[in-house]
Amino acid sequence: MENANPLGEFLRARRALVSPEDSGLSATGRRRVAGLRREEVAMLAGVSIDYYVRLEQGRERNPSAQVVDALGEALRLDDDAMAHLHRLARPIRTRGRSRPRSDRVSPALLRMMAGWHHTPAVVLGSRLTVLAHNALGRALFAGHTHSDDLVRLVFLDPDARTFYPDWERVAVSTVAGLRGAAGAADDDPELVRTVGELSLHSPEFSRLWARHDIRHKTHETKRFRHPLVGELTLEYESLTVNGAPGQQLVIYQAAPGSPSEQALSLLGSLAAATAPTPDPTPDPTADPTPSEKVTRREW
The missing domain is CATH 3.30.450.180 (Beta-Lactamase)
Structure with missing residues (x-):
């Protein structure tokens, strides 16, 4: 869960799920990893191999929205996964603690x-x-x-x-x-x-x-x-x-x-x-x- 480079982890996991054939590429040569190679993702997204490697390694942390969209297309992400990729690439920074999620049902x-x-x-x-x-x-x-x-x-x-x-x-x-x-x-x-x-x-x-x-x-x-x-x-x-x-x-x-x-x-x-037989009806405005x-x- 806690990871200093969540963007890189996500990119590595998702490219492992896309086969070259899914992307219209020829699967030539011996492949040591499942899915797409780094250079194949870079080519499909229209970025340099060096830039993509820096993204996966966490040495580049500020890709543009256009680059993120291109990476999502290369990795064949659906709408939910694409939105998640954008959040990882450009996280919203807030001051102080975010609003806690409530377990109390109204x-x-x-x-x-x-x-x-x-x-x-x-x-x-x-x-x-x-x-x-x-x-x-x-x-x-x-x-x-x-x-x-x-x-x-x-x-x-x-x-x-x-x-x-x-x-x-x-x-x-x-x-x-x-x-x-x-x-x-x-x-x-x-x-x-x-x-x-x-x-x-x-x-x-x-x-x-x-x-x-x-x-x-x-x-x-x-x-x-x-x-x-x-x-x-x-x-x-x-x-x-x-x-x-x-x-x-x-x-x-x-x-x-x-x-x-x-x-x-x-x-x-x-x-x-x-x-079970219910208790007398409580005051609906009272706290539980x-x-x-x-x-x-x-x-």
Whole structure:
């Protein structure tokens, strides 16, 4: 995580993922490294080999926006990765400490989610930990060792590959989403600890993290194999919470009239039947008590 030359690390990782054939080049001669050679990236980007080597080595740290765009095109970066490359090349310098990312979910958002009885919804933090959920969102992810942490659920949970039938695709998307969610706060000490733990215990995570894929959660179709209701195919939309930097509201839906919609309805009924009797309705304007905070973050 902490690296004195993040730009160079990103460039090295990304050129290793592009084959000469992808770029219209002939793969001649013995190649000691995967992907493109430095001189090939330089040629495709229209810069000198010496200049590109200095960028990778951290001896040149101020490429122009035009050069960054050319490098992104040479490395075949998508929009998210291109934006990340620009941030690495020209980081925004701020005075003092940046605004901390909040783990507190607004009471108004909690009330809104509680009213969605047929739609699973969760609020994620910048490390893809679950900060809050509605009843159906809780039921969707319940029963796992790491139900409150979507990254650890994918890579450390013993039944992750059963829960996610398309585990390999989910794993790639999750690591890219973690980088996307972290954004400019990738020096967050808790994120550093999280990446260190996952790299130590999951070779798959370590390999994928080294690729430097980055993708913001937006929308996707995901399959689940739920222990209570079986197969579910759900579409999700991820929305940023403007009042809380780093938070994402993720809403899942099944196609109308589909077997997944029926299974989701059954899951809602099962969750309602096993839900504890609620306490008297609290004052919605009051701050949450310590016990309420734990309920929102744990399953």
